[in-house]
Amino acid sequence: MRLLTKNTLVLLTVTLIVFLAGGFIFYSQLRNIMNEEATEALSIKKNEVEKYISKNTRLPESISLEELSFTESITPIKESLNDEMIYIEEEKEKMPYKKLSFNVIFEGKNYKCTISKSLLETDDLIETIFQSFAIIIGLLIVVFTIINFLFSKTIWNPFFTTLEQINNYEIEKHSVLTIESNGAKEFQQLNEAIKKMTQKISNDFNNLKYFTENASHELQTPLAIIKSKTEVLLQTEGLNDDQAKQIIEINQTASRLSKLNHTLLLMSKIENNQFNVTENLNFSYLVTNKLKQFEDLIEMKQLNIINSFDNIMVTIHPILADMVVSNLLSNAIKYTVEKGVIKLELTTTCFKISNHGEPLKANGDKLFTRFYKENEDSSSTGLGLALVKQISIINKHKLNYEYINSSHIFTYFFQDLK
């Protein structure tokens, strides 16, 4: 629900409640006043009746039955005042009346005198007042809503500007988000807070970036020393087989560590969106080139490559595209049995690569987790597919894995088709 709608609804509810309560109080006050008025009028009438009796030697004539009546009674009655509904012939319905009954003594006899006063006027008045009240409420609600909707556009304008800028914020492009605002004070506060926050985010981001890169580069130098030392050592005369084997293992492990380090650095760079410059790249050309590069491995495993290519242009960073093709292809080559078949398919929507092979031991999704290794093959970093996945995420592409008819199928979609 929009804030404006919410706001309006709350205000309307509150207005309605206040008006209802106010109306009720107003009504009871008015009712009381009218009641008192009627009572007072009746008591004035009573005085008139008593005066009349004392001056004249007859009972006053009742103008109408409702207004004044005398009934003989044996014992004197107590004075009483009550409201009653009396049926009126002409209107054919009951009408509200106020009745005052009291005792008069005339010629030594007790009479019960009753004066009635119609309350119809009072009810009419209250009704009219309530009608006006309802019209006022209605008008107020309509005007209020219209004004709210009309002005909200102007009032909320700075907010939407801010929102748009936050949405477009990219940490590597704009380090700090400064939004000019001439709106309400709250929006200025919001913009100020955003400025501070992005400042901090940007600082942290840069620190982390530099730290990761520096740490990663600093690691390469000691590794280079280890590797070079083992190489010098290998040239020593008179090494026995076992010694040589150990030295080579040291050398290989250092290489592995270096490769791992390099890949992790690459991943963090990708995550930090440092490869955000895209270009329109001839993907088919890239795939053809990669196949040429892997030619030896393909030939030696006597693999059969079936490809169906369209001439496809994809907007992507060239290095990332290279990594996608390289990793998927080398993965397929690695896991295809000798003399097996690798199928490559390139269309406008996707790059699909499939190869025959045994089903996976683990769930397909696990393939894309970092450091996951299907076989305990120590030469693999377990990062290749995670890297491709990462690339697909930051490019808003999609990487999919399926196992159909004993084929592993990796599909890299150039759009995220949801």
Add this chain to the structure above:
Amino acid sequence: MKILLVEDEKGLSDSISTYLKREGYLCEVVKDFKSADEKIELYQYDCILVDINLPDGNGLDLVKSLKRLKAQAGIIIISAKNSVDDKIEGLDLGADDYLSKPFSLAELNSRIKSVLRRRKFEGNDEIIFNEITIKPYESSVYVKGNSLTLTKKEYDLILFLISNKNRVLTKETIADHLWGDDMDMANSYDFIYTHIKNLRKKLVDKGCQDYMKTVYGMGYKFTAL
């Protein structure tokens, strides 16, 4: 051949200079930018190996100085950063090659030789190893004067082996040289065996002596001994 090595890490510069000295080069080592800058002003070198990150300066500035001095030396940048931008910048400034750490000494040696060939002999020299002659300018190999038909990889392999003759080369070093490091595959070591076998057969068929020795458990060695 005089080589200047500009590298602040003693461990690495020691290994490199040991390796290069055994190769017959005269190798001078400096540890910082300032002394490197002085050296290149005063002396002539055939090849200069420059680390980008020096304690008191950027190795790329040395490349600029060398270009300003119109030095004839070949320049190879060695860097801990495997960064495409650095590589492009270095090569644009006039460096001949770029190696990212960690690299194998055999690889460095082969790159130095290739740079020297291009610089010193304008690519017109021939590499002669007994009855084998390699003409790098036409990418061809001759055995006793007869041309040998090799694939691209076999040619790269024999050039690499002869560049590092009398040394043990591990399968990994050879694989890295032939396929680059994005060939992340253990199996590729087996493929080297196939390449070696094919190359050996082609050489022997032309009446060449078998110089390719398998060093058990270690790798291969190209030697006349």
